Amino acid sequence: MRTLLTVLCIACSLLVLPHASLAQDTASKPYTAQHPLDALTPEEIETVAALLRKEKKADDATLFGAITLIEPPKEEVRHWSKGKPFGRNALAILRHKGKTFEARINVAAKILQDFKEVPGAQPMIMDREWLRARDAFQQDPRFIGALEKRGLKPGPDIFCTPNSAGWFPGESGAGRRIVKIPCFSSTDKLHPAIARPIEGIMGIVDSESGEVLDVIDAQHVALTAAPNGWGKSLPGADPVMQPLDILAPKGPNIALSGNLNVSWLNWSFHVRADKRAGIIVSLVRFSENGQVRDMAYQMNVSEMFVPYMDPDPAWSYRTFMDAGEFGLGYLSSSLLPGADCPVSSFFVDLTFPNDVGGTFTRERALCIFERPTGDPAWRHAVGGGKTIHGEPQVELVMRTIPTLGNYDYVIDYVFSPQGNIAIRVGATGFDAVKSVAAQDMDSPSAAEDTRYGSLIAPFTVAPYHDHYFNFRLDLDADGPDNTMLRNSFIETAVDTPTRKSLWTLKTQRYAKEGPISPDHESAGGELWRMASASRLNGLKQSPSLWIDSHVHETSIINPLDPAQSRAGFTTAPLWISRYKPDELWAAGLYPNLSQKDEGLPRFVEDSESVIGQDLVAWYTIGFRHLTRPEDFPILPTYWHEIKIRPAFFFDMDAGATFNSGYQQQVPSENGPEQ
Ligand SMILES: [Cu+2]
Incomplete structure (x- = not known):
């Protein structure tokens, strides 16, 4: 987490800005771990990747599904106090040459402690392969042919978004790192783009190799016409609503520190x-x-x-x-x-x-x-x-x-x-x-x-x-x-x-x-x-x-x-x-x-x-x-x-203060006395 606190000035004239000094302090400091549970810093993440490359466990084609903190033992965290040292360990999940690996690294000491293959495991979908699969499918002649059958042409108004594929026994691509891809048209600007699916077309693509394994071209349904305009006034938008917001005229009750307490x-x-x-x-x-x-x-x-x-x-x-x-x-x-x-x-x-x-x-x-x-x-x-x-x-x-x-x-x-x-x-x-x-x-x-x-x-x-x-x-x-x-x-x-x-x-x-x-x-x-x-x-x-x-x-x-x-x-x-x-x-x-x-x-x-x-x-x-x-x-x-x-946690209501000044005498002559 970056602790740069962006304090917005949209309403500077109205609001007491929360902790502007903290924003300045943290923005000027390098981002270092200050607490045993702080997320890995950018420097620590880069250290993990560099170590794995140095140890020949990763190369430029390796994708990292995770580089994340392994938390210190609970007892260590519970007894930690500010100023005491703490360990920094990371779990990395790598996808390398069609296989998945887990690495455990002592980040502070720059030591690779454990590295093992996890057969059959699939890390989360990563950007590079998502883009690879999408681009491969959008260029596939079978996809272009399916568009043409519907009177459509590839171009900036036709777009596809790879989805996670689930798992279904016996289907093509089983065991491979597949995604399934629906496509949409955004030619009609009165519609939200993903509300105009090009029905009946679906790609099955190996996101690792970019191979288009299958193009399903089933039923042909005309593209949805624009019934309720996207961007038109929504029902109930009149009368115009005046802006409302929350003010803290004496400053906030919130205090932030570190990365992030x-x-x-x-x-x-x-x-x-x-x-x-x-x-x-x-x-x-x-x-x-x-x-x-x-x-x-x-x-x-x-x-x-x-x-x-x-x-x-x-x-x-x-x-x-x-x-x-x-x-x-x-x-x-x-x-x-x-x-x-x-x-x-x-x-x-x-x-x-x-x-x-x-x-x-x-x-x-x-x-x-x-x-x-x-x-x-x-x-x-x-x-x-x-x-x-x-x-x-x-x-x-x-x-x-x-x-x-x-x-x-x-x-x-x-x-x-x-x-x-x-x-x-x-x-x-x-x-x-x-x-x-x-x-x-x-x-x-x-x-x-x-x-x-x-x-x-x-x-x-x-x-x-x-x-x-x-x-x-x-x-x-x-x-x-x-x-x-x-x-x-x-x-x-x-x-x-x-x-x-x-x-x-x-x-x-x-x-x-x-x-x-x-x-x-x-x-x-x-x-x-x-x-x-x-x-x-x-x-x-x-x-x-x-x-x-x-x-x-x-x-x-x-x-x-x-x-x-x-x-x-x-x-x-x-x-x-x-x-x-x-x-x-x-x-x-x-x-x-x-x-x-x-x-x-x-x-x-x-x-x-x-x-x-x-x-x-x-x-x-x-x-x-x-x-x-x-x-x-x-x-x-x-x-x-x-x-x-x-x-049964507290002995009484933990919230009532009875001294906050919210008390009012209401004069009334003829009300009930009970
Ligand atoms: Cu829903």
């Missing part, structure tokens, strides 16, 4: 850029009366899965695992001040390793801001409503927005003064669409055209699909030794003169690693709770963190389906595993072109005890996307979230 009110944590996860949030702590208490060792996106539900060969392979196949950090986009984040945000540039042993920096890829939600944090009126006490709810938000083909995913970590953490994912951008013959649902082909998707505009169907986002939540409920509990709300019969039925709480303790699904017998619902195994709060209760989501969508695809077998993690909303330093990704280290999920299902197959251990909770936010006309031409941000709330 964040503190806000009682919270503190460390953030680093990661090519695959986007950002990794570590050492999440909440200080209470001067005592610093652990909430999480680490939190990050671990994998995504977006399978489409259309059996057409040009669609059925679309079973994307964007984190491991493309990289949420690598494809993060710059944030637009005033639209993506308030102009008063801290904007942070993020630096990632590229695929040739260097780095690139995405400017303003992370924003950090605080906001009043407009809601009361708490309030109470006393004296017949004549005196009102209350405080406004505020939140700290940390946001990145990777753009993965047609979708933009807003990924937020939100912290509240009450000790809550919300992890939110907003899907926006475009629905992926196919061109069809039906103009509306009265058209003769409408029933067939909409068997696997919705007509969202004339001649335009958006196939149904799912979105799953797995978060690796290495929670530490007041320390690392934890136990996972299920709190179920159970209807209970009582025989008293007044009541015959009420609900009581049933608490169970999970004994072994594995998937956790809602117990269908607990009709009243349930909460999962990561609880300290050794500590007690002032009331002698186990401090714990509730994992709470109203979204429990798991995959309903048959596990034998080739796509589903790669994403076993989507069969349960929550998995619990013992912490292992190399168990980081829900679908395994190599999900690109994978045949089955080598992540969570494998991590838990030895069913280790989870009582009083350092545990990792893996939570999937999932939803089935029933596409609709309101998604077109642009998808309004569609949010889903997980909440992690303290329960």
Whole structure:
């Protein structure tokens, strides 16, 4: 991560600029690692690549799928304090002459400690091969012939975008490093470009050799006409909205330091850029009366899965695992001040390793801001409503927005003064669409055209699909030794003169690693709770963190389906595993072109005890996307979230201060007195 903080001056006259001095300080300093969990610096990344070349393990044709930090052991990190030395180790994943290798390097000592081939493993798709595959396909005579059959000519208005190919037994190219390529027309400027697919054409290309293995030229559907103009006023754009923003007239409550430590009110944590996860949030702590208490060792996106539900060969392979196949950090986009984040945000540039042993920096890829939600944090009126006490709810938000083909995913970590953490994912951008013959649902082909998707505009169907986002939540409920509990709300019969039925709480303790699904017998619902195994709060209760989501969508695809077998993690909303330093990704280290999920299902197959251990909770936010006309031409941000709330953690409300001055006497003569 580059710690140059871009402090925008768009609203200089209005805003107190956050930490301008920090921006100047860090901009003038060379970027060096200052914390054991800091991302590898550009110099360290270059050192790794140079060492591998010197050791003849890499050459100019080698591509690097990853050059990433191997974190020091947890105990070392926990006991580290500023000024102490720390180790710097790197994992490099190389693609070299058709083979995949893993290298482990002591970066500080410039020593190659381990180097091994990983047979069958496929690193993520890299820029050079993506471009190679695209260019080879666009020049292939079979592709040009297929265009001509449709009255189209190659040129700047025709473009193709290689996709990850998934894995399907028996198909051509199996075992090779293939991508599958749909193409689009952008001749009609009244349409978003990727909303005009040239239906029926798909390339299968070996991205390593550039060989075009197959050109599918199936059905010919006329290009979609322009029904709802891209760039025209959207419905509801009138009346014109006056600009709104967030002001901090006395300066922000946020403090940033290093590469990057964040503190806000009682919270503190460390953030680093990661090519695959986007950002990794570590050492999440909440200080209470001067005592610093652990909430999480680490939190990050671990994998995504977006399978489409259309059996057409040009669609059925679309079973994307964007984190491991493309990289949420690598494809993060710059944030637009005033639209993506308030102009008063801290904007942070993020630096990632590229695929040739260097780095690139995405400017303003992370924003950090605080906001009043407009809601009361708490309030109470006393004296017949004549005196009102209350405080406004505020939140700290940390946001990145990777753009993965047609979708933009807003990924937020939100912290509240009450000790809550919300992890939110907003899907926006475009629905992926196919061109069809039906103009509306009265058209003769409408029933067939909409068997696997919705007509969202004339001649335009958006196939149904799912979105799953797995978060690796290495929670530490007041320390690392934890136990996972299920709190179920159970209807209970009582025989008293007044009541015959009420609900009581049933608490169970999970004994072994594995998937956790809602117990269908607990009709009243349930909460999962990561609880300290050794500590007690002032009331002698186990401090714990509730994992709470109203979204429990798991995959309903048959596990034998080739796509589903790669994403076993989507069969349960929550998995619990013992912490292992190399168990980081829900679908395994190599999900690109994978045949089955080598992540969570494998991590838990030895069913280790989870009582009083350092545990990792893996939570999937999932939803089935029933596409609709309101998604077109642009998808309004569609949010889903997980909440992690303290329960029995504190001795009282951690957020209320009772001294913030928000108290009002309301004179009223004739109100009720109760
Ligand atoms: Cu969707």
